[in-house]
Amino acid sequence: MQAASMDPAEEPPSMLWGLDPVFSAFARLYIRDILEMTESTQVPGIYFYNLHPISKVDVLGTVVYKREREDFFCYGGAQLSAAAQGGFEPVAELQKLRRAQRTRCHLEIGELLRVRGPVKTSRQQREIKASTYYKVSDPVMAVQISWMMEAPQLYRQCYDKAPQLEPDAAGDSAVSSLSRATKILKDFLKQKSVSRFRPYDVQDLLQPLISSQPQAASADQEPVAGPSACQQLRQLLKEALQILQDEGAVYRKVKSQDEVYLVTVQDKDLLVAVKDIIREDSRREKYVEKGCHVLHILSAVRQRYSLNVSRAALELVLKTLECNSDIISTSDSHYTAI
Numbered sequence: 001m002q003a004a005s006m007d008p009a010e011e012p013p014s015m016l017w018g019l020d021p022v023f024s025a026f027a028r029l030y031i032r033d034i035l036e037m038t039e040s041t042q043v044p045g046i047y048f049y050n051l052h053p054i055s056k057v058d059v060l061g062t063v064v065y066k067r068e069r070e071d072f073f074c075y076g077g078a079q080l081s082a083a084a085q086g087g088f089e090p091v092a093e094l095q096k097l098r099r100a101q102r103t104r105c106h107l108e109i110g111e112l113l114r115v116r117g118p119v120k121t122s123r124q125q126r127e128i129k130a131s132t133y134y135k136v137s138d139p140v141m142a143v144q145i146s147w148m149m150e151a152p153q154l155y156r157q158c159y160d161k162a163p164q165l166e167p168d169a170a171g172d173s174a175v176s177s178l179s180r181a182t183k184i185l186k187d188f189l190k191q192k193s194v195s196r197f198r199p200y201d202v203q204d205l206l207q208p209l210i211s212s213q214p215q216a217a218s219a220d221q222e223p224v225a226g227p228s229a230c231q232q233l234r235q236l237l238k239e240a241l242q243i244l245q246d247e248g249a250v251y252r253k254v255k256s257q258d259e260v261y262l263v264t265v266q267d268k269d270l271l272v273a274v275k276d277i278i279r280e281d282s283r284r285e286k287y288v289e290k291g292c293h294v295l296h297i298l299s300a301v302r303q304r305y306s307l308n309v310s311r312a313a314l315e316l317v318l319k320t321l322e323c324n325s326d327i328i329s330t331s332d333s334h335y336t337a338i
Helices: 014-019 031-036 095-105 140-161 170-191 201-209 229-247 270-280 294-304 311-323
Strands: 048-051 051-053 055-070 072-077 079-086 112-122 125-129 132-135 259-262 327-329 334-337
Touching: 031 055, 031 125, 048 132, 051 132, 055 140, 072 095, 095 259, 132 201, 170 201, 270 294, 270 334, 294 334, 311 327
Parallel strands: 079 125
Antiparallel strands: 048 051, 055 072, 055 112, 072 079, 112 125, 112 132, 327 334
């Protein structure tokens, strides 16, 4: 297909793309929409759907074509095109890992395939350069039905709504301040490798956001009573911390008056606890073949470690352990120890 480019006059400035949450997510778009997206004139490799900047997608499809070489796998699906760079060679003694890799990555015609990765246009053909792809076991079509039910909701709630990238109105300004506050905290925790903190440890980081807010009252208006700067700062911090908790980036192991937050991926005890649970339970006959489901792991973590670990936090831990080659995902939402 011939790649279409976005009209420069209509394309939002690239400096505002980060305000759209779709930009940093794997968008679950229909294949038709992926093929019809227009490419950015500012940054090659960025595409637009309804003015939402899209860089990477998450798709599910049935394999109808395949071409495999030692260093390159290419699969074509029903309304699906995926390309993946190979070259990963498991260590010889890890026979289990080799079997799992071969089972998940070598597919046959008619099998269900899930692909996540950046969109690219090569030789006038729109493709997905897979960063992750694997065979999905779906004997009763539960995964496909769930996918088909979730996609329309995502379109209604997000993709079909025009992005709000101009923080001009008072409400948009508040949202923008909260987004910036959340980013400031994330950057601080990452750069400083913080493992735990209390609200007063990071409160001053958000002070410039309160000091720089414009005054609403004009010369001919009477001053209106409102929250003090200190109250605004505490409220902004509270909302930003709640977002971090919802995303799983931080959590409170014990909820007490001493408000201590733990940074999920820096909590070595939590990482060890999750790894031990997967290692022990994956040996049980019930989980030997397929591995432990994420909900089983979550239940075990809450029983043995902390009731306050959310699924979002657990998924970050699982991703970290998998990147460290401590565990592998044997299928969608199932994990086993190496």
